[in-house]
Amino acid sequence: MKLSPLHHKHLSMGVNWAEEGGWLIPEHFGNLDSEKHHLQSGCGIVDCSHQxxxxxxxxxxxxxxxxxxxxxxxxxxxxxxxxxxxxxxxxxxxxxxxxxxxxxxxxxxxxxxxxxxxxxxxxxxxxMTSVLAGFALVGKQSRAILQKMTSLNLTDEAYPPWKCSSGSVAGVQAVLLRLASPWEYALYVVRDYAEYLYDCLLEAGHGLGLRPVGVKAYWEMKGET
Incomplete structure (x- = not known):
């Protein structure tokens, strides 16, 4: 079974696991309904390294x-x-x-x-499946959190939905995607920097409602939009 580079960090957060394609993935962190609501009203970070x-x-x-x-x-x-x-x-x-x-x-x-x-x-x-770690950042504060960590111009005019680029995020070279939802971004970074970037995102989102969310709430949200 393949593991995310954040496997041990997720364990410390009380994760509930699921299996997909030979990977253990974080399904939720205790309360699925709460996570689904939080993606609508707050901001969530989702480990998508299994992609x-x-x-x-x-x-x-x-x-x-x-x-x-x-x-x-x-x-x-x-x-x-x-x-x-x-x-x-x-x-x-x-x-x-x-x-x-x-x-x-x-x-x-x-x-x-x-x-x-x-x-x-x-x-x-x-x-690149095991080379790159991936995160989704979803919620109304996602851009504000990312903008604290990068010099990339993330305004709607400069970075509309369906745009991507490579650049520095928290001092680490990353690929950044803005997806269809106005408040949905995806980041990909070399596996060795995954935990560092994850911690940086959580720190930048402190006070802005950022919390870990499992893949099930994220997938269900995307299925409804």
Whole structure:
């Protein structure tokens, strides 16, 4: 069973576990209804490190992906697309993409990214699932919390929904996504810095209603929007 880099921290918080795709994931922290309400009225941080992640880079990455993933709209640099209900694609640069999927989501992407389909092109895929930790920050104070930790301009004009970028968050290089909900962000950082960034987010959110929330409340919230 694979573990999040925050596994021991979650244990100290009284987590209730669930299993998905061979991972132990934090389902909730004691009261699911309270967590669902908190995502609507407060601000929650959700450990999404279990998500499947692939990085595709190279000067032929876009045409190669367009050939292999027929009908999938690839995003422009700095933007995000959502080809299926459980898959996001972040256009990091003109020739660099980060694919994100739930463990129990569509397997087509896993088949494409097996390596054999990309071996003959100048496009290189790296499985990043265990390399990158991921967090969702959800709630009306999410932007205020993040803005305390980064020099990136997170105003609506500069950072609208479906925008992504790489930058420093609490002194750590991270990939930041703003998703469909006006108050929903996702961050991805190298696993070694996961606990540090998690603690920094909780500290920045002290007094702004930030608390850990499990994946079940988060998934149910997304299913209702």
């Amino acid at each position: 499947r992640k692939w990085e595709v880079v190279g000067r032929e990455s876009r045409p190669t992906l367009e050939r292999l993933l027929q009908g999938v709209a690839l995003p422009l640099p700095g933007r995000i697309s959502m080809p299926t209900n459980q898959v996001f694609v972040a256009g990091l640069t003109s020739d660099s993409f980060l694919f994100l999927a739930e463990q129990d989501g569509p397997s087509h992407f896993a088949e494409v990214f097996s390596g054999r389909n990309l071996a003959v092109s100048c496009a290189h895929v790296t499985e």
